[in-house]
Amino acid sequence: xxxPEPVSTDTxxxxxxxxxxxxxxxxxxxxxxxxxxxxxxxxxxxxxxVEAVADFYRRHNANIHRxxxxxxxxxxxxxxxxRARLASFINAPSSAELVFTRGTTESINLVAQAYLxxxxxxxxxxxxxxxxxxxxxxxxxxxxxQTGAVLRVIPIDDDGALDMSAFHxxxxxxxxxxxxxxxxxxxxxxxxxxxxxxxxxxLDIPVLVDGAQAMPHQAVDVQSLGCTFFCFSGHKxxxxxxxxxxxxxMDVLQAMAPYQGGGEMIRKxxxxxxxxxxxxxxxxxxxxxxxxxxxLGAAVDYLEGLCMDHVAAYEASLLDAGTARLLDVxxxxxxxxxxxxxxxxxxxxxxxxxxxxGTIIDHHGVAIRTGHHCAMPAIAHFGLPATARASxxxxxxxxxxDRLAEALEHVRxxxx
Ligand code: PLP
Numbered sequence: 001x002x003x004p005e006p007v008s009t010d011t012x013x014x015x016x017x018x019x020x021x022x023x024x025x026x027x028x029x030x031x032x033x034x035x036x037x038x039x040x041x042x043x044x045x046x047x048x049x050v051e052a053v054a055d056f057y058r059r060h061n062a063n064i065h066r067x068x069x070x071x072x073x074x075x076x077x078x079x080x081x082x083r084a085r086l087a088s089f090i091n092a093p094s095s096a097e098l099v100f101t102r103g104t105t106e107s108i109n110l111v112a113q114a115y116l117x118x119x120x121x122x123x124x125x126x127x128x129x130x131x132x133x134x135x136x137x138x139x140x141x142x143x144x145x146q147t148g149a150v151l152r153v154i155p156i157d158d159d160g161a162l163d164m165s166a167f168h169x170x171x172x173x174x175x176x177x178x179x180x181x182x183x184x185x186x187x188x189x190x191x192x193x194x195x196x197x198x199x200x201x202x203l204d205i206p207v208l209v210d211g212a213q214a215m216p217h218q219a220v221d222v223q224s225l226g227c228t229f230f231c232f233s234g235h236k237x238x239x240x241x242x243x244x245x246x247x248x249x250m251d252v253l254q255a256m257a258p259y260q261g262g263g264e265m266i267r268k269x270x271x272x273x274x275x276x277x278x279x280x281x282x283x284x285x286x287x288x289x290x291x292x293x294x295x296l297g298a299a300v301d302y303l304e305g306l307c308m309d310h311v312a313a314y315e316a317s318l319l320d321a322g323t324a325r326l327l328d329v330x331x332x333x334x335x336x337x338x339x340x341x342x343x344x345x346x347x348x349x350x351x352x353x354x355x356x357x358g359t360i361i362d363h364h365g366v367a368i369r370t371g372h373h374c375a376m377p378a379i380a381h382f383g384l385p386a387t388a389r390a391s392x393x394x395x396x397x398x399x400x401x402d403r404l405a406e407a408l409e410h411v412r413x414x415x416x
Pocket of ligand 1: 040041102103104105106133135136181183184185210212213233374
């Protein structure tokens with residue numbers, strides 16, 4: 001993805017109007033108006049999502065599929081309707097290719113165990129990058145322990161950009177899968193996943209894209225990305241927690257073993273043998289998070305109403321303005337300065353522990369995250385145990401970065 005040209009912040013996205021859609025943004029923290037800059041950990045929800053979930057429980061709640069009564073049929077329609085809207089949101093060729101999961105973590109574990117495990121032999125290689133979230137590292141490490149496969153790591157440079165020539169060199173006849181994050185939650189780097197998928201695809205190597213941090217910031221088209229698997233989480237894209245998805249082409253899903261056994265994933269069960277359901281049901285054992293799916297469908301409607309291209313353009317200019325504002329703070333160093341970035345500004349303040357920064361500025365009403373951001377190897381690359389991270393969403397403003405910068409000046413004064 002190429003970053004859109006910076007535009008003035010009064011573009012097609014009317015941020016002041018957007019802010020009124022998010023009830024939580026009206027609240028105060030420690031007597032100050034909330035500045036929420038922790039969207040990469042979890043986005044806030046617009047009223048439309050809160051209401052869709054509440055309305056489902058108030059009026060339509062029942063278990064889905066196979067029910068002959070009206071409520072069950074309404075719940076099924078709402079659940080499958082959400083699947084169809086999500087599939088179209090990512091331009092999947094068919095909604096049957098979209099498996100509901102608990103989120104990115106479960107989607108990656110599903111691919112590891114149901115797709116890759118039966119295809120691995122000792123000495124085979126799985127290639128991931130140094131900037132992956134732990135959820136795109138640990139499932140592969142478990143798989144390596146189970147099969148004798150080897151995890152290889154694409155290095156990053158000191159801006160936090162991928163070493164693409166190392167990536168090309170590391171692809172070889174033993175590589176069985178490439179797992180790559182589209183937007184790094186720790187550094188903000190936007191990776192050239194389309195180019196990577198093309199390179200791996202030319203060697204018939206499947207590519208899994210961790211789209212957790214891409215979905216809230218830009219339009220995603222899984223067909224044009226050319227990947228084999230695309231994983232995402234509802235709560236990062238203004239939907240509920242506990243719901244997300246995995247997209248893969250139908251022939252890939254059909255060739256995959258089941259992940260978990262139970263109700264819903266079967267067509268017929270006898271003690272002599274069990275026939276599995278077709279995808280996506282085959283991978284959705286047990287009663288799913290029905291209300292979560294309905295809420296995620298509402299989040300998709302909300303984002304489509306705003307237009308993801310407008311969101312991306314607004315956020316690109318906000319990221320530039322926010323970065324410039326933070327660089328005015330003396331002693332502040334930005335960790336992650338790749339040429340293509342989205343949504344995230346990780347930083348340190350000379351001589352002050354990130355946890356102290358986060359705790360003190362909370363008292364100024366400013367919410368950021370501090371720590372390793374579940375990406376320890378990425379942060380360790382910079383010789384650090386932790387950073388402070390401001391991450392933005394479509395509801396943030398330049399004025400909020402002013403509030404963050406002022407709060408950081410207070411921190412500096414306390415440690416002077
Ligand atoms: N990948 C990235 C890039 C993330 O930022 C996160 C969450 O922070 C995940 C994966 C895991 O997402 P979840 O906890 O929703 O499964």
